[in-house]
Amino acid sequence: MKAVVCTKIGDPNLLEIKEIEKPKPNKNEVLIDVQAAGVNFPDALMVQGKYQIVMEPPFTPGNEVCGYIEDSGDDVDIENGTKVIALPPIGGFSEYVCVDKNLVIPVSEKVDSMAGASLPINYGTCYYALKRRANIKEGETLLVLGASGGIGTATIQLAKIMGVKTICAVGSNEKAEYVKSLGADEIIRYDQIDLKETVKDLTNGKGVDVVMDPVGGNITEQALRATAWNGRLLVVGFTDGNIPKIPLNLTLVKGVSIVGVWWGRWTTTSPEETAEDFSELLSFIEKGELDIKPNNVHTIEETPLALENFLSRKNIGKTVISF
DSSP states (O other), X not given: OEEEEBOSSSOGGGOEEXXXXXXXXXXXXXXXXXXXXXXXXXXXXXXXXXXXXOOOSSBOOOOOEEEEEEEEOTTOOSOTTOEEEEOOSSOOSBSEEEEEGGGEEEOOTTSOHHHHHHIIIIIHHHHIIIIIISOOOTTOEEEETTTTSHHHHHHHHHHHHTTOEEEEEESSHHHXXXXXXXXXXXXXXXXXXXXXXXXXXXXXXXXXXXXXXSOOTTHHHHHHHTEEEEEEEEEOOOTTSOOOOOOTHHHHHHTOEEEEOOHHHHHHHOXXXXXXXXXXXXXXXXXXXXXXXXXXXXXXGGHHHHXXXXXXXXXXXXXXXXX
């Protein structure tokens, strides 16, 4: 079978497409015939050795897939042929992957494979952040930083379902047009105008209730200064490459909460709540409320390019590998 293999820590262009042996599931695993695999910013960090979890090569990156169960271990009660979404700790960028049965979610044929591969990490993270970390309420206002990326676009769509107004910060006309197509209520070109003052103007001086921040860098403090009293800033990641240093007096004088969002860790500590969130996300898809269409579909051979686009901040929308 074909797989993307990291044989050397470094830039994505060092990745190799190799023919490797098809894996066999142990008693608690299923073997998935992968139809599509989601690509995320942490994948690019992992092959560079810059993620929270450092892997020793050789390894195959990739943490979210959608496909069909081809084989299973003796202790698995999911039938072969079942369509599933799965979260392998590693190995998703391959034609087949073995995954623990507890990291597999059966889905109906109504869930398109591209949508299924796009759902877990971006939409799971954003739903957890908005619902459980920010406790966001219908009618509140949300500032989305890096709004054209995978986290940003998922946030826009989920906010719309939850009855939340979005103010979306982007850095180009192309990105502005894309988030507008997803239903962004307001768009700020923060490379051209002052973020804090524009947000204040758009909220009649109040500021936003919640900030979704997967970017970091200098923009984080600007966003924090644009929050309302009792606002919440959700720290999701640092695609800017720089971890911001925040004057903590801002949290005191504004009554603001800075809230960390590590969805992957939460899923391991709260499996019942995770299952509840996935059930709700899948119901949004099946009811037609959530229409997930990845903006970038690559072949397995194009995986290095897909990862490089994250590092160069050229990525717009969700990215998947199609098999």
